[in-house]
Amino acid sequence: MSKKLRIGIAGCGNIADNHFQAYNSVSDVEVVGVCDVDLGRAEQFAAERNIPHAAGSVAGLLDLDIDIISVCTPHPTHEQVVVEAAQRGVHILCEKPIAISSDSARRMTAAAKEAGVKLGVLFQRRFWPAAQKLRDAIDDGRIGQPILGSCSILLHRDSAYYGSAAWRGTWETDGGGVLMTQGIHYIDLLQWYMGDVIEASAQIRTLVFKDEIEVEDVAVATLSFASGAVATVTATTGADPSLGARVHVIGSRGASASVSEFPEGAEGVCDLWAIPGEADHVDLFDKGLGTNIPIAQINAELMPFHRLQVADFVSAVLNDSEPAVTGEEALKSLEIIAAIYESARLGKPVQPRYSSTAATEGAAVVGQRA
Template sequence: MGDENVKFVIIGSGNIANTYGDALQKVQNAELVGVVSSSMKKISKYSHLPSFPSISEVTVDFDAIIICTPNGLHHHSAIEAAALKKHVLCEKPIDITVEAIDQMIDACKANEVKLGVAYQRRYSSDNPAIKKLINENKLGRIFSVDLAVKNYRDDAYYESAPYRGTYDIDGGGPFIQQACHYIDLYYWYFGKPIKLVSALSTFVHDIEVEDHGAVICLHKSGMIGTITASTATKPGFPAKLELYSDKGYVILENDVITHWEMDGVENPTSATASDNKHTGSSNALVNDTTNHETILNDFVESIQTGKDPLITGESAKNATEMILEIYNGQF
């Protein structure tokens, strides 16, 4: 495509659609040209844009879609867009079943279009530096990792849409919804556990899925990991990852290194990381679009150059597979 603008249509009109709309305004060679909403609802900040009831009924010229529909509906939009030779960028998680994800991947490959997924936490603040140090074995023998994603959502959140808190559409509770970003990060850092055991329950909400749970993960290296995910922990807390090795320890909160004691290894925290004040712990709104801009800039480049997106469908599938094992691994 050269340097021509990549024209996007957003699928869905919820809160996250506004986030992508805002991020697109800051991305070179990208343009938002329309919205698809089955209810014909407008995106509040972009009500001037044309709305269409389905992808097949879009009458403006476009190159790619951004999927912002509920989790279990992602594959429908991806497959439909791929058949029209349109590129696909999907909000997390890519979908809620392995079968649906494979259908998305196969459809995009068959139609030679890009499939990218917004697991942007991999590139947030200090996370890439930690990944590099792990890959280079600079952190020594890591024997313990504790990940805590302790959010709070009130009853109004779950009552705001009929699909919230359901297995059929949401796919589950906080593990696949709020914590999937960090489970993706966990997998990216440490790989797939060889065994896991989970305990999940519903404590403070009238929903069919879990609102709190914990997992113990055993890895081939011997590392023992724990993951806690919740929407029941008032008032909501920053996502926290603690890593312990024979060289010392690292603690990150919301992707920023807050404690560092590693023998012979300099703290790699970025100069701007301390400015990251986004918590996301007590509501579903995302006001800081920095990480989404990273994903969008890369996705535009992948369309224009032919390279793979930062997070491919195959890579994003890992998090869903691990979460499904968590749901199936309850004792």
């Protein structure tokens, strides 16, 4: 290369530093600017990291002639940033969830496709070696066709977490609760292993933080897959202490394996590997339950996998290839969560809207329960 790719980061909240550190570890790129609606915060973020420029708007960041923008803004603003960047010919790496409505996400993917730019979405847990080991065991037939799965998300958040930002805990601005903000990572893994979901049946509740948030802090769902397989999802932010998260898959040959994250933010491990001739297991709680991990520490622990996904995205831009998690791929977990919320609202099974031809006018925002 004759020059480095120029990187901009939109939004200077908690996760932005992970993006900065990840780009800093990749050759052939340089973070040249950041932006935030709070210009003072952008200026402080830039000064602390020796980033040359800080702006108070996405337009100001795009004016720096950047090649890639990382979108680290609150969920409902993702569409505006992505579309604006695409129209300026800038490649986009967006934090999860891609959006809070499937229609919004479709507009984002369409804008990127029309502009001929890459759109990737952060699901860094796919880059755990353990997560890829399980995917490989499905692909090479050692597990067989997945027939039964489970996804358990038993995490801890407190009142201070929900009160730390005005957009947290509302349907309009957060898009949902434990499923949308935390659980989407593990639902993404579940569908990556088991395939397309064709039906969801669910119940959601707000039981722990009922005086503080609108969105769910408890959820239970059953999912049916196009293959005929079924799976369950259980999720809460009310566990104290946090018990981490686990995705388990059983195959048609009787073999099974699971990937678990405990404590939250730790690298995932294959805690159960029940495959003939390879059987192994790990006791996640052999050193006790421990204590709840601060959000900043969780983000820091995930840094190595942010680095891997950022490096993958940079490579996709340089080599004109597809990133590991495209906008279309990220839409799948969003569609599943949308179906879960709609099923809970209607009290009956709901089909996810995977196909763009299934989109109808006036589709509800994900999580809307009016």
